[in-house]
Amino acid sequence: MNMHNEKDIFTDFLASRKLRMTPQRGLILDVFLRTKAHITSEELYNKAKKRDRSIGQATVYRTLKLLSQAGLAREVDFGDGVVRYEHGYGDEHHDHIICERCGKQIEVLDERIERLQKKLAARHGFTLTGHSMYLYGICRECRRKEEKG
Numbered sequence: 001m002n003m004h005n006e007k008d009i010f011t012d013f014l015a016s017r018k019l020r021m022t023p024q025r026g027l028i029l030d031v032f033l034r035t036k037a038h039i040t041s042e043e044l045y046n047k048a049k050k051r052d053r054s055i056g057q058a059t060v061y062r063t064l065k066l067l068s069q070a071g072l073a074r075e076v077d078f079g080d081g082v083v084r085y086e087h088g089y090g091d092e093h094h095d096h097i098i099c100e101r102c103g104k105q106i107e108v109l110d111e112r113i114e115r116l117q118k119k120l121a122a123r124h125g126f127t128l129t130g131h132s133m134y135l136y137g138i139c140r141e142c143r144r145k146e147e148k149g
Contacts, residue, residue: 006033006072013070024055028063029072038076038084038105078105079136095133101142 010029011021031048032039039047045060064085067073074088078098095113098105113133121128138146 010067010070010072014066017066019066024052024059025063025066027052027055028060029067032064032067032073032085033087038078038086040082040084044085074132076132077134078103079134095135097135097137099139099142100136101138104139104141 007021007026007029010025014021014025028044028048031051032044035044035047041061041064042057044064045055045057048055048060064073068075068085068088071088073085076084076086076096078084078096079100080103095108095110096105097108117131118128
């Protein structure tokens with residue numbers, strides 16, 4: 001991953017909004033890009049605060065919103081009421097399967113589904129610019145526990 005590219009994208013995006021790339025925004029971007037897992041605003045705040053104690057939670061939250069608007073972060077909702085963020089640029093698109101019992105989530109990629117979504121959009125006169133797909137179910141481990149219980 002080329003972090004300079006993301007920083008340039010974010011700097012240009014901020015400039016288009018008449019905003020500056022502050023050291024705190026740069027640090028939040030860096031911490032976010034180094035995080036592989038889905039992360040909440042609070043988790044990102046805790047990681048960023050370890051590197052700069054002056055960073056406030058509101059700054060992290062606002063910066064995540066800006067990263068989303070810039071296309072560098074994507075909001076993901078696993079149905080548990082907690083908004084998490086994942087990388088939105090340069091990562092291959094994927095969908096999620098989520099266990100309704102334990103919250104386990106798996107990222108999946110199936111080219112047939114991706115092609116079908118594009119065909120469906122085209123059939124209705126749309127050009128697809130993005131999408132999110134969340135499949136909910138009960139994982140094997142939770143089903144086994146329920147069968148035994």
